[in-house]
Amino acid sequence: MEDIKVLIQAALGKEKADLVIKGGNLVNVYSGELLEGYSISIKGDKIAFVGEDADHTIGEATRVIDASGKILVPGFIDGHFHAYVSFDELLKYSLPAGTTTIFVDLFDLTTVAGYEGAVALLDSVKGQPSKVFGMASFTYTPPSFLRQEGIPISGDEVDRLLQREDVVALGESLWTCVIDEHEEVIGSIVRATNRKKKLEGHASGAKGNKLVAFVASGMSSCHESIRVQEVLDRLRLGMHVMIREGAIRQDLEALSEIKDKKVDFRRLVLVSDGIDAEYLLNYGHMAHLVQKAIDLGFRPMEAIQMATLNVAEHFGLDNLVGGIAPGRYADILILPSLAKIDCEYVISNGQVVVEDKKPLVQTREHAYPESIMNSIRVPRNLLPRDFAVPAGGRKGKVTVRAMKLITEVITEECHVRLPIDHASILADVEQDILKASIIERLSGSGKIVSGFIQGIGLKSGACACSYSWELGSPVVVVGASDVDMARAVNRVVELQGGLVVFKDKEVMAEVPLPVGGLMTKGRLETAVEGFVKVKQALIHLGSTLTNPFLTLQTMPGTFLPFFRITLQGFADLKNQKLVDLIVE
Structure with a gap:
């Protein structure tokens, strides 16, 4: 109740505004008009007054921003x-x-x-x-x-x-x-x-x-x-x-x-x-x-x-946000023109948070719970043999179902002939066929399902990622080598979340994703440098993908068509059934 009274008094000039933006051209999103020479008076975190003359709301302690010739827009x-x-x-x-x-x-x-x-x-x-x-x-x-x-x-x-x-x-x-x-x-x-x-x-x-x-x-x-x-x-x-x-x-x-x-x-x-x-x-x-x-x-x-x-x-929150009007939160942008959306000032919750395009207010650094920062639970270091695909007693070559990239996120089923060695089905980079595996990472079961994918382009090495678009966000890894796949996943576990490119006992590039194995934390420029290096490393290894992170994220996503690897097996989503990896 007291807040309402303060706003009423500020609108009438009985209480003076904390901040007045004076003489700008106001974009009225309610009427669709551009109102010239308008002023806005702010008390606390709310707008108290909007009109052509706000002088009655200005006191000795009121900060005034001259917005003459500028455009005033809602946040x-x-x-x-x-x-x-x-x-x-x-x-x-x-x-x-x-x-x-x-x-x-x-x-x-x-x-x-x-x-x-x-x-x-x-x-x-x-x-x-x-x-x-x-x-x-x-x-x-x-x-x-x-x-x-x-x-x-x-x-x-x-x-x-x-x-x-x-x-x-x-x-x-x-x-x-x-x-x-x-x-x-x-x-x-x-x-x-x-x-x-x-x-x-x-x-x-x-x-x-x-x-x-x-x-x-x-x-x-x-x-x-x-x-x-x-x-x-x-x-x-x-x-x-x-x-x-x-x-x-x-x-x-x-x-x-x-x-x-x-x-x-x-x-x-x-x-x-x-x-x-x-x-x-x-x-x-x-x-x-x-x-x-x-x-x-x-x-x-x-x-x-x-x-x-x-x-x-x-x-249903237009009584609070979305426009410049009395009683709304004071979220206002000051722009040079209607055609140039370049924020010279940003006012949020009544505070000037950006002035002359420079941030003024520090964000609050947040400490996430330990369980969120340590969410990758795999019972032991993985070994190359953990990614072996059994041939079921077959020898020579075998026809298998593989995920074929139609786009960088959509996969369809394709059938390919792959070699068998030591009772295991191998990837074949000559056909652009890589091993693809997902690892359950929440319960500590360490369950792994392995299959094959076509269209990524790697000639060697492996890439692993802890963020995927499926329940539980299983770790995803693709590679030309079981050895590199195991090492890439182990590095993701060591980081407690991340995107890692590995080749020949060496981390070529990585981006930590410590918040739930999903989100970057810390200096943005450092994360961007990591993503750029991951792309460069994958290109060096032969990949033709423009957004490899997105391709790995979506690989087990069963709400995307048409053929996916899941922790339950291989999903034919068009016909709504699980299918065997090996084509009989």
């Missing part, structure tokens, strides 16, 4: 985010790029550490100079033929997360799990609906009656559109359509034709879907997305609304 919001960099480092680069609010999906740390992982991520953003809201998972379960024990978070724990004020939605639910009525997923939807939380959707490839059925479950958004028609289909069903432009997908250019359609843009949203260390250092965050939208022909007002008000309205 940008990323409405769908996955954390690949620890927030205490990420915000050092995200805030200067105008990002004052982030909605993060808690899936990634949840899948390796359950409820504790979700809470650890939420704890890491407390007291930081920007706002971060969570989206609770678990909203994905494997297909029924791959169903396994040990879903990392229970329904009751999901409900506990949904009761928190800083958790505003249920994280992206995979459409196939919803329409196939997976019990765990439907249960999470019911809990979120009962708590009046938004339901975020993942409708990649869904169309026709299946898309309609997905929306009928209550799904309110989708960030998986890759064609303009998919955008229109989803808009027409009442969904918010989130256009991705980040480290994983860059769909904005392909979908920019939507600007030429005669449709309302109020349910279009710009999101990153997550940014990794390289992207963050090279492009920053939301300012880059808005600038690119403008460069592609979106009107500046529309582009700004897609990164501010539209997102806030989707999550």
